[in-house]
Amino acid sequence: MAETFTVELNATAPYNFDLTIHKPAGWYWATPTEVYEEGILWCATRFGDQLLGLKLNATGTIEKPKIKCQIYSKNKLASSCRKEVTTALKRALKTDEDLSEFYDLGQSDDLIRHVVKDLYGMHTVGWPELFPALILAITLQMAPLKRSNQMMNLLIANFGEDIIFDNKKVRYWPSPQKIANTSVEELMEKAKLGYRAKNLKTIAATLNDEFPVMDELSRMSPDQAKKKLLLLRGIGEYSAELVMPQMGFPLDVWSTKIFSVLLYGKVPENPRDAIAAIKNASEKRWGRWSGYAFVYILNDLTNLSKKIGVDLTKF
DNA sequence: GCGTCCAGGTCTACC
């Protein structure tokens, strides 16, 4: 990686870089193999057909936040490309996200007050690019988390790519072209995808020049972006909400159990059938901030468990 | 060791 360029992004306060990029629940930002050490994140993203190395760290404070982004590339990026990469970083790091209205909810909502106090300055994040988000959505379907991780790790190990920069090695997700050119049988055998192999290959083939990239989706209204994603085979309501660049509310069986305990004090008899009702109740309570409640609550389960006396981490 | 069951959804056929 011979070429680098650096940008320093201003963010809307409060912005806690460490909590945002390295969430307590262990959610990664760009790839499961990204490296996070002492406040510095080394990860990668794909820009066109080029893999870029990213080194990010906070240079400001929570109340005066700045994020230094060093971008490593094999070939020198044209200034228009640099501009696009910077826009994508700002979008995915949610540097313009204003949390004040959500934090105001804490004045009247006990649950929000609690999580906001625990995770002050944590922002939601967006996916740097589309295909990895779709891989996550597809592999989370109808599988325990352990098996989902197995499928994702095998996809990355067998079909992904390495990028080495700043003395770090990061292995990145396969490109849509790579998956589109792999047979369904090979995907089933090497990544243990089962019936999901056909869907993932179809999606990979659909992500051509006609289909909007993540930044284009982000400029659409949430409804438009979701509608576009729902056109992809194997992407339904839950997956679209998980992938869309605007804040979605991707309630699945696991999170439905947790929200049901928090809202009604018990796990529903049939969680899958209860998803719609819990979603309605949450949206009635938090309105357009439901997605933020989702991210804050799921990243504060250990503390919330102590508060309510029920182990929310067991689901 | 072996059999059975089911998972952090989606699609389709059928009513």
Added chain:
DNA sequence: GGTAGACCTGGACGC
């Protein structure tokens, strides 16, 4: 427009 039933298969569980 609403809803059973099928979908791959690894891993947990009971015996």
